[in-house]
Amino acid sequence: MGKGTIKKVAGPLVVAEGMLEANMFDVVRVGKKHLIGEIIELHEGRASVQVYEETSGLAPGEPVESTELPLSAELGPGLIGGIFDGIQRPLVAIMEATGLNIERGLDIPSLDRSRKWLFKPISAVGDKVGGGDILGVVSETQIVEHRIMVPHGISGIIKSIAEGEYTIEETVAVLEKDDGSSANITLMQRWPMRQGRPYKRKLPPDEPLITGQRVIDTLFPIAKGGVAAIPGPFGSGKTVVQHQLAKWVEADIVVYIGCGERGNEMTDVLNEFPELRDPRTGRPLMERTVLIANTSDMPVAAREASVYSGITIAEYFRDMGYSVALMADSTSRWAEALREMSGRLEEMPGEEGYPAYLGSRIAQFYERAGRVLTLGNGDKEGSISAIGAVSPPGGDFTEPVTQATLRVVRVFWELDSSLAYRRHFPAINWLTSYSLYGDSLGKWFDENVGEAxxxxxxxxxxxxxxxxxxxxxxxxxxxxxxxxxxxxxxxxxxxxxxxxxxxxxxxxxxxxxxxxxxxxxxxxxxxxxxxxxxxxxxxxxxxxxxxxxxxxxxxxxxxxxxxxxxxxxxxxxxxxxxxxxxxxxxxxx
The missing domain is CATH 1.10.1140.10 (Bovine Mitochondrial F1-atpase; Atp Synthase Beta Chain; Chain D, domain 3)
Known part of the structure; x- marks a missing residue:
């Protein structure tokens, strides 16, 4: 196990020496309080660690210990209706354990280990299964049927499969693998956040994601599995548009990432969503929603991780065959976290101080969206539609984050402050916005809504x-x-x-x-x-x-x-x- 000591502390960046046995992107425990961090640079045993908690009080000489595992999301029953921070710590459970202020060094698991879930098997003993195949289901909420899948990389014949109430760590099925060894399957699996989950192949985006917002659906539609950006200056209504999309979009699951936004905006989401009724089922909207709350007063490094936490959870539900809508508000705050960490690492700055790899990081995030044929038996089809808000300083759409985003997305909803000042909402400028899906989705609308x-x-x-x-x-x-x-x-x-x-x-x-x-x-x-x-x-x-x-x-x-x-x-x-x-x-x- 890689063990070292702190050499230097610079805000959220900690430099540790003696980490010869550690690997890039290992999760580490920093200092006597065991703060959570991740190795982002490694050179001859000298590791640069971005710490996801407040680093005040850390001193040179304190221990740094690698867990030898990458930053991973816990995926299983209990995600829906959950409220997590940027590294998927459960905020409600933390509040119950420590009160209103988050204590440092907490080690509370993302998903409840004590709650029992009723598992109903679909597969049977003797079935040959592989990664992505569905073994059984758990009714997580009255809206969402949580499909328990064989983890990727595991295949074999089912030796035994249970039925009844189990915690997420208890074995519900045992597989005999091709090499004769056994694999125990639980209701929960883990997946590295920075690595996209595999699928069979991508499908063309030829079906619209209906949002119920007229300017979007009619003039600038987004496809299921599509990607869109909502850039706009302060006060132009980005957050309200994101909230509207999260409330009414015709998706099975909604993942909402509040990335570096003001706490009162996340409070609005937390207060509104449990009260809102899903128009399709009449049930509370939270019964199909996952919230990632990483507000502007939380540690900046966790802001960088929050988008990966959200997209990994979205991919997990996509692999079940669901349509997922992911809202990221706002990717500019995420980019600012990248810029701060890049500056602490003393990397060569690019335009306006952002790192030279800003464009590739934004592209990697949006590329994880899409409509796909998932792994496993049958033709399961799932999709992730990613909608990111961008907050250009002073409404300058030529700044690097907006420009890097526009190179990747196919829908551009430009929010115009002059429209907002005239109380025209949504303040989407119809002269400068565009959708590259418009023509391809027109056929669907003509056939399914009306030929005109x-x-x-x-x-x-x-x-x-x-x-x-x-x-x-x-x-x-x-x-x-x-x-x-x-x-x-x-x-x-x-x-x-x-x-x-x-x-x-x-x-x-x-x-x-x-x-x-x-x-x-x-x-x-x-x-x-x-x-x-x-x-x-x-x-x-x-x-x-x-x-x-x-x-x-x-x-x-x-x-x-x-x-x-x-x-x-x-x-x-x-x-x-x-x-x-x-x-x-x-x-x-």
């Missing part, structure tokens, strides 16, 4: 872009210089912005809009525009068209419940037809 989806989406985008051009003219010469049709186009664009894109996250109905209702709302906005254009051709006055009473009903449609939306949609369409027809007749008579 792609054409409606294209028309909305066209109206918004033409509005931007017309606004330039209005600023130069005034609105009176515009033709009647151009004035109507501005009004149609205003309807797109205010009636369709603007969405109230705190309204009981408007907080989530199904894809079918989004299609109906698009149709109403475009029908008004088309019918009004026809009326102008017949001599109608644009000011009277804009003032039609039906306009108010179109704006209120998004507040109509799903159950009543069909009847209201038909009624509004009849009213649009009736009012524009009468106006055209009156003006033409």
């Amino acid at each position: 989806w792609t054409s409606y989406r294209s028309r909305l985008m066209q109206i918004l872009h033409e509005e931007a051009e017309l606004q330039e003219i209005v600023r130069l010469v005034g609105i009176d210089a515009l033709s009647a049709k151009d004035r109507l186009k501005l009004e149609a664009a205003r309807s797109v912005r205010e009636d369709f894109l603007h969405q109230n996250a705190f309204h009981e109905v408007d907080t989530y809009t199904s894809a079918g209702k989004q299609l109906k709302l698009m149709e109403l906005v475009l029908m008004f525009y088309d019918k009004a254009l026809e009326a102008i051709d017949r001599g109608a006055v644009v000011d009277e068209l804009i003032a039609m009473p039906v306009r108010e009903r179109i704006g209120r449609f998004k507040y109509i419940s799903n159950e009543a939306s069909d009847d209201e949609h038909e009624s509004i369409m009849r009213q649009i037809d009736d009012e524009t027809s009468k106006m055209a007749v009156k003006e033409g008579s």
Whole structure:
């Protein structure tokens, strides 16, 4: 076992000598208090250790001892509904053991060792199984069926398999391996956080991840297994968008990583999620959620580990065949932790002081997302959709973290502070945002929601872009210089912005809009525009068209419940037809 002594302490970085038997990325126990750390640099027995706890009080000469194991996540029943810190320590269990302040050097396991879980076998004695095959299930919550899998790297014939209540450390199955030895399978397995879990092959991202947010689903959709970035300056609503996605996204499991964000924002999540009802099951949302809470006042090194902790848990549920949505808020704080540790290691700095390997680290993280065919018998399909918030200083999107992220992700939801100041939320700028999945997902929407989806989406985008051009003219010469049709186009664009894109996250109905209702709302906005254009051709006055009473009903449609939306949609369409027809007749008579 690698044992050494502290030579130097520099904030979260500890340099230890005499670590000849240690290996890179070993977890170590530092000092008399046994603080948790990880070796990040090793040279001739001199190890640089990033410590995941506060290092004040450490002194040269204190012991450093390697566990000879990499930083690993504990994976098994008890994850769902759990609240963990950046290195997967259970915060609720720590609070019960020590009070409100986390004591240093605690050694509390991530998953409860005393709780018993009812294991129901699916496989039988004599079955040939390998890594990723499902042996049985545990009902972890009323929403999530936890599938107990054979750990990767183990295969053989089942000699015995149990049924009943067991703790996560008790043996539930025994395999006879190919070499004749036995392997005991428990409900829990471990996996190194920095290493991606294997799968058979990646699948194309051709199915959307419905979020219920109109500007996202309609204009800038993300695919299941896709990756997206939400960059925005302070106050533009990044965290609220992340919360909305975590609440309403159509995924089986949600992993939310609060990485270096303010404590009050994580408190909002912890208070809201147990109260929220899953729209699909009616159960509390926490029954399918894992929270990683690593706030800005926690040690900076643990912030760097938190994203790996979250993505490893997400991969574990993906391997069961689930669709997982992972939210990282924010990757900028993670990058700042990389920069601080790089500076302590005295590495050559890159742009703005970030390490030269910043881009590759960001790419490695997002590459672990995707829609895959998992290991094991049968065609189990699982996916991880990764959505990372980026907090560029001063809203400067040319800074290194944003640029490195944009090179990897395929969806870019740019949050605009000017929209936020005008109280337009979500403040996603429709002129600068993009989704590279838009065209490939259009076919799915046309087949599963309505055949007009792609054409409606294209028309909305066209109206918004033409509005931007017309606004330039209005600023130069005034609105009176515009033709009647151009004035109507501005009004149609205003309807797109205010009636369709603007969405109230705190309204009981408007907080989530199904894809079918989004299609109906698009149709109403475009029908008004088309019918009004026809009326102008017949001599109608644009000011009277804009003032039609039906306009108010179109704006209120998004507040109509799903159950009543069909009847209201038909009624509004009849009213649009009736009012524009009468106006055209009156003006033409």
